[in-house]
Amino acid sequence: MKLIHLTDTHLVVPGRALYGLDPEARLAAAVAHIRVHHADAEACVITGDLTHWGEPAAYDRLRHVLAGLPMPVLPLIGNHDDREAFCAVFPQVPRDANGFVQWVHDTSDARLLLLDTVMHGDEAGPKSGGYFSGGRLEWLQAQFDAAGAQPVLLFMHHPPFGVGVPAFDTINLQADDARAMAALLRTQRQVRHLFFGHIHRTIFGSWHGIPFSTLPATAHQSKLDFLASRDLFTHEAPGYGVVLVEPEQVTIHVADFLYQGPEFDPKQP
Numbered sequence: 161m162k163l164i165h166l167t168d169t170h171l172v173v174p175g176r177a178l179y180g181l182d183p184e185a186r187l188a189a190a191v192a193h194i195r196v197h198h199a200d201a202e203a204c205v206i207t208g209d210l211t212h213w214g215e216p217a218a219y220d221r222l223r224h225v226l227a228g229l230p231m232p233v234l235p236l237i238g239n240h241d242d243r244e245a246f247c248a249v250f251p252q253v254p255r256d257a258n259g260f261v262q263w264v265h266d267t268s269d270a271r272l273l274l275l276d277t278v279m280h281g282d283e284a285g286p287k288s289g290g291y292f293s294g295g296r297l298e299w300l301q302a303q304f305d306a307a308g309a310q311p312v313l314l315f316m317h318h319p320p321f322g323v324g325v326p327a328f329d330t331i332n333l334q335a336d337d338a339r340a341m342a343a344l345l346r347t348q349r350q351v352r353h354l355f356f357g358h359i360h361r362t363i364f365g366s367w368h369g370i371p372f373s374t375l376p377a378t379a380h381q382s383k384l385d386f387l388a389s390r391d392l393f394t395h396e397a398p399g400y401g402v403v404l405v406e407p408e409q410v411t412i413h414v415a416d417f418l419y420q421g422p423e424f425d426p427k428q429p
């Protein structure tokens with residue numbers, strides 16, 4: 161079973177640029193690449209920061225571009241998103257009983273649990289940190305109970321841990337919520353992989369024994385700097401993930417969808 165993992169598309173209103181790039185053109189290029197190479201994927205998950213400022217017009221453009229994908233698209237929100245503006249343009253995306261944009265999506269080889277880690281209520285906005293309070297942890301526990309022994313893949317915007325880089329480690333899931341999530345996940349042996357966004361770089365590892373990964377944004381990237389206390393953005397190559405799920409294995413490839421350089425046949429040096 162194949163999935164596509166997109167993240168941090170950061171669309172803006174038409175005619176605007178973002179850090180010298182056109183996020184809509186970037187996403188359109190990714191969609192075109194997916195259509196050619198991975199039209200057989202069962203679903204495409206986007207782990208948040210769908211837009212940069214949360215304007216309705218940016219969500220309209222997002223909807224328009226994503227309509228080019230032949231598989232179901234599962235868009236999660238990130239800290240740059242506006243939950244209500246998103247839901248107005250994507251009314252078909254489920255919300256839980258507390259209004260969070262989180263739901264369950266079954267595929268042929270795994271159950272996907274799609275989580276909303278964005279601050280809630282009046283404090284919501286383009287702030288950086290993540291939250292999982294307000295009934296979300298209880299919702300996740302109920303989904304694990306319902307899943308039984310089914311393999312589960314988790315998708316969320318914020319990582320529930322630091323990644324060892326100062327500029328990133330102040331903007332992950334806030335500490336109390338991360339501890340509570342860790343305590344829950346430690347008891348759930350069916351979690352096969354945790355996918356997140358937010359960082360705009362490729363990172364992989366494991367957390368409490370759970371493998372995790374995040375990928376380049378389709379828009380701008382973050383500079384890898386272990387010394388700087390604040391983040392800086394770059395024009396390093398974007399990417400998306402091609403996730404292969406089998407009963408005993410999860411494999412993740414990163415597609416450099418803008419690469420147009422040379423290709424070499426090893427039989428013709």
Ligand SMILES: [Fe+2]
Pocket residue numbers: 168170208209238240358359360377
């Ligand atoms: Fe982002």
